[in-house]
Amino acid sequence: MKKWTRRAFIGTGILASGALVIGVAIRPGNRSSKVAGLIAEEGETVMNIWLKISPDNTVTAIIPHAEMGQGVHTTLAMMLADEMDADWSKVKFMEAPADKEYANYVVAKGFIAGNKTFPKFLEGTIDGVFLTAVKTMNFQITGGSASVRFTGQQGMRIAGAAAKAMLLQAAADTWKVPVEELKAEKSIISHPASNQSATFAELAQAAAKVKAPKQPRLKTPEEFTLMGTSQPRLDIPAKVTGAAKFGMDVILPNMKYATIKAAPVFGAKVKTVDTSIPSDSEGVLKVLNLENAVAVVAEGYWQAKSALDRLNMEFESTENDGKSQDDIFKGYQMAMDKALEEESIEEHFRSGDALIALSEAETIVEAEYQLPFLAHATMEPMNCTAWVHDGKCEIWCGSQNPLGAKAAMAEFLDISPEQVTVHNQLLGGGFGRRSETDVIKQAVAIAKEVDYPVKLIWSREEDTQHDVYREATISRMKAGLDQSGNPVAYSHQFLFKHHPPEAADIPYTVPNQLIQFTSPSSFVPWGNWRSVDHSVHGFLTESFIDELAFAAKKDPLAFRKSLTQDKPRFQKVLDLIQEKSDWDSPLPANWGRGIAIAQSFGSIVAEVAEVEVNVEGKVKVHRVVCVADAGFAIHPDGFKAQMESGIIYGLAAAMSGEITIENGAVAQSNFHDYQVTRMSDAPRIETYIINSGNPPGGAGEPSTPVIAPAVTNAIFNATGVRIRQLPISKTDLRVSIQQTT
Amino acid sequence: MINLTINGKEYPVEAPAGMPLLWVIREQCELTGTKFGCGIAQCGACTVHVDGQPIRSCITPASSVEGKNITTIEGIAPDENTLHIVQQAWIEEQTPQCGYCQSGQIMSAVALLNENPTPSDEEIEQAMSGNICRCGMYGRIKSAIKRASAALQASTSNPQLQ
Numbered sequence: 001m002k003k004w005t006r007r008a009f010i011g012t013g014i015l016a017s018g019a020l021v022i023g024v025a026i027r028p029g030n031r032s033s034k035v036a037g038l039i040a041e042e043g044e045t046v047m048n049i050w051l052k053i054s055p056d057n058t059v060t061a062i063i064p065h066a067e068m069g070q071g072v073h074t075t076l077a078m079m080l081a082d083e084m085d086a087d088w089s090k091v092k093f094m095e096a097p098a099d100k101e102y103a104n105y106v107v108a109k110g111f112i113a114g115n116k117t118f119p120k121f122l123e124g125t126i127d128g129v130f131l132t133a134v135k136t137m138n139f140q141i142t143g144g145s146a147s148v149r150f151t152g153q154q155g156m157r158i159a160g161a162a163a164k165a166m167l168l169q170a171a172a173d174t175w176k177v178p179v180e181e182l183k184a185e186k187s188i189i190s191h192p193a194s195n196q197s198a199t200f201a202e203l204a205q206a207a208a209k210v211k212a213p214k215q216p217r218l219k220t221p222e223e224f225t226l227m228g229t230s231q232p233r234l235d236i237p238a239k240v241t242g243a244a245k246f247g248m249d250v251i252l253p254n255m256k257y258a259t260i261k262a263a264p265v266f267g268a269k270v271k272t273v274d275t276s277i278p279s280d281s282e283g284v285l286k287v288l289n290l291e292n293a294v295a296v297v298a299e300g301y302w303q304a305k306s307a308l309d310r311l312n313m314e315f316e317s318t319e320n321d322g323k324s325q326d327d328i329f330k331g332y333q334m335a336m337d338k339a340l341e342e343e344s345i346e347e348h349f350r351s352g353d354a355l356i357a358l359s360e361a362e363t364i365v366e367a368e369y370q371l372p373f374l375a376h377a378t379m380e381p382m383n384c385t386a387w388v389h390d391g392k393c394e395i396w397c398g399s400q401n402p403l404g405a406k407a408a409m410a411e412f413l414d415i416s417p418e419q420v421t422v423h424n425q426l427l428g429g430g431f432g433r434r435s436e437t438d439v440i441k442q443a444v445a446i447a448k449e450v451d452y453p454v455k456l457i458w459s460r461e462e463d464t465q466h467d468v469y470r471e472a473t474i475s476r477m478k479a480g481l482d483q484s485g486n487p488v489a490y491s492h493q494f495l496f497k498h499h500p501p502e503a504a505d506i507p508y509t510v511p512n513q514l515i516q517f518t519s520p521s522s523f524v525p526w527g528n529w530r531s532v533d534h535s536v537h538g539f540l541t542e543s544f545i546d547e548l549a550f551a552a553k554k555d556p557l558a559f560r561k562s563l564t565q566d567k568p569r570f571q572k573v574l575d576l577i578q579e580k581s582d583w584d585s586p587l588p589a590n591w592g593r594g595i596a597i598a599q600s601f602g603s604i605v606a607e608v609a610e611v612e613v614n615v616e617g618k619v620k621v622h623r624v625v626c627v628a629d630a631g632f633a634i635h636p637d638g639f640k641a642q643m644e645s646g647i648i649y650g651l652a653a654a655m656s657g658e659i660t661i662e663n664g665a666v667a668q669s670n671f672h673d674y675q676v677t678r679m680s681d682a683p684r685i686e687t688y689i690i691n692s693g694n695p696p697g698g699a700g701e702p703s704t705p706v707i708a709p710a711v712t713n714a715i716f717n718a719t720g721v722r723i724r725q726l727p728i729s730k731t732d733l734r735v736s737i738q739q740t741t
Numbered sequence: 742m743i744n745l746t747i748n749g750k751e752y753p754v755e756a757p758a759g760m761p762l763l764w765v766i767r768e769q770c771e772l773t774g775t776k777f778g779c780g781i782a783q784c785g786a787c788t789v790h791v792d793g794q795p796i797r798s799c800i801t802p803a804s805s806v807e808g809k810n811i812t813t814i815e816g817i818a819p820d821e822n823t824l825h826i827v828q829q830a831w832i833e834e835q836t837p838q839c840g841y842c843q844s845g846q847i848m849s850a851v852a853l854l855n856e857n858p859t860p861s862d863e864e865i866e867q868a869m870s871g872n873i874c875r876c877g878m879y880g881r882i883k884s885a886i887k888r889a890s891a892a893l894q895a896s897t898s899n900p901q902l903q
Contacts, residue, residue: 069838239840240828242774242814249773302764379841428841648877671783680870682879
């Protein structure tokens with residue numbers, strides 16, 4: 001079993017004095033020497049910032065991403081090892097320390113420029129512009145389904161290939177033979193003609209002195225030995241024995257526990273709280289007024305929580321105290337009306353003249369949709385352990401954004417970032433939630449008031465009520481069809497635009513389009529929620545296109561095909577899902593099939609849901625067929641697992657996911673009233689991957705946006721009821737079934 | 742001070758009246774494989790066995806299980822070098838993603854198979870629906886339970902494997 005190599009980065013002060021630091025960084029300038037102190041131990045050779053070779057011939061991939069179940073540590077290590085021809089059984093990984101040297105410029109480059117500006121997505125020389133930008137932004141984020149697409153393709157593979165080229169050159173120089181006659185295989189370089197061979201470790205020191213190639217040759221897919229295979233994930237064995245350590249599991253000498261209650265209404269401040277230690281509480285060490293929250297420190301979580309629950313506290317009133325969910329939706333309608341009236345609405349996309357085309361269309365279809373706030377509800381409630389001592393701050397937590405946390409805490413404590421160390425742990429679910437630093441800041445605020453390490457644990461109630469939420473929203477859609485049912489005009493007004501910027505685009509050929517948005521103010525904090533804006537627009541676009549297909553009296557799948565004829569990848573995905581989902585076969589009464597398709601994060605994913613609506617109006621999703629054009633799936637089983645995961649995550653939201661605001665605060669509190677999908681509600685999922693020869697697409701998010709519309713379109717197919725408000729549980733489907741039976 | 746027997750080992754612990762077993766296991770015994778998820782027996786992350794029965798340790802007072810045999814995820818493997826058949830099946834099916842819920846899932850699965858070595862799909866769903874997995878690995882959990890069930894059958898019919 002591979003172990004986390006934590007030793008090297010527990011305390012950045014441990015300098016590997018004997019480590020040989022040579023070679024060249026893949027990134028501009030030679031940075032290896034700066035990072036050696038963070039990653040290397042005695043005797044190890046740092047070939048470049050992403051890989052080191054140990055004397056026992058182990059190759060360690062240094063991965064600047066957090067593991068939250070997506071298998072990123074395994075997959076990125078595979079990409080590096082494959083290019084290097086390293087022996088996979090002797091490859092280890094460690095998570096890169098939260099250090100500016102690992103600011104993830106390739107991810108940022110991907111976000112900023114995409115693959116469009118860099119068609120040679122495997123290029124090895126990178127200008128320093130992005131790196132500078134990234135360092136300034138403190139960017140070491142795991143998100144945007146970006147790890148394989150950017151770090152893997154533009155970092156790990158090049159790092160591996162460059163190291164191999166250097167090792168080959170070192171062998172050629174040593175043995176005085178032409179480099180072309182050498183062979184690299186399973187961490188050994190050999191020269192068959194002279195029957196000589198040496199391990200990577202034996203050649204490492206000489207290799208590190210070789211000038212790194214600027215653009216090392218990368219393998220073609222035919223040459224891959226690891227990429228495209230499903231290697232067992234390195235993080236799994238520890239996850240079945242209980243040995244895996246999450247942020248929640250950190251134990252430090254003399255550590256105490258804290259829990260917290262923030263003002264229920266967002267933005268409110270504490271008015272009164274008695275911070276003296278309650279006489280009836282055992283083990284309580286401290287009660288803290290943190291201005292917008294009250295924290296209790298105790299010998300254990302339960303003691304802290306029991307005391308906190310019994311504390312009398314009052315919060316200042318705010319202008320939002322009386323606000324309800326209805327008020328919020330009414331406010332949205334007003335904001336939309338106002339933006340249209342005052343012509344302050346912003347343009348997302350325009351082609352042709354949608355208004356004229358609408359006025360001339362044969363058939364008009366209009367629909368308004370409404371989506372709720374959503375919480376992340378990661379399995380592991382928010383937590384963070386912090387220790388502020390000797391002018392330093394140490395943090396233990398599972399973060400999607402450790403470098404951001406480091407910078408934020410340095411600013412918060414007014415110390416230099418070098419004095420802040422983030423020990424990143426496994427994440428018990430991320431989904432975007434763990435890219436925030438709010439809980440880390442709370443833990444540090446508590447820790448600076450005491451002289452011991454403190455583990456702050458949020459209750460599930462706190463986690464539900466103080467999340468950063470996928471926004472609730474409304475949307476107005478209108479389209480015009482010509483006499484043959486072809487859409488000639490498409491108009492869409494939506495609220496809020498975060499990212500990715502293209503989320504509201506439609507893949508369908510409609511000559512006249514007007515897509516606009518406005519962004520009303522909201523007092524409910526927003527956060528990245530798995531697939532971000534695609535989680536909204538996947539539902540909107542794919543529900544509405546289904547409505548158009550019905551109005552056009554066309555089969556929903558055939559309709560989508562007819563409108564994506566300029567997109568061969570879409571055509572192939574639609575063809576395959578038609579076959580695999582048995583699209584054209586009949587279903588029993590009260591059963592229905594629905595399809596949805598969307599491109600997001602570089603992958604194109606279609607899903608067909610098969611649902612049954614029973615006489616009580618209860619919806620059961622029996623089966624979901626998923627077809628994904630992954631470009632190239634580096635780890636096919638991992639890709640499939642991500643599709644399955646994204647589907648269940650999106651399904652939970654579609655069926656019952658709803659955060660509502662009452663009296664300015666979140667009304668839900670735990671899994672009994674924020675219900676998620678359980679095994680008894682989980683459909684059978686079949687996933688088919690298309691390797692289309694395009695660059696690898698994202699895996700973590702692209703299956704989420706399409707599940708809600710696939711299910712609601714299936715419900716329409718089963719019942720004739722069009723669901724325009726999520727979650728589905730808001731709609732009473734009993735009547736529709738009685739009518740049809 | 743009470744004495745708890747966890748994985749066959751005695752732990753003298755301080756557990757004030759009402760303190761849930763979960764926090765004693767995690768904070769005092771430092772067995773962190775058992776997880777906190779909800780605190781109200783909704784998610785199953787804290788599942789442990791008491792005298793072989795699966796219970797939610799987040800709502801079970803520690804004082805109520807004194808003198809009973811408590812088993813946590815750290816205690817189900819037959820020995821240090823061998824995994825439990827269910828753990829092995831979990832690896833073979835590549836079941837966990839984030840892994841946070843998996844201790845609880847495995848404890849529920851072990852209890853199910855102890856009671857019913859050849860559960861049907863419906864029986865698996867019924868036994869496992871108290872365990873939430875936010876990574877949505879229900880299909881793989883179900884497959885892993887079936888694989889473990891098959892392995893159990895093979896090992897009982899072939900004594901050499903036992």
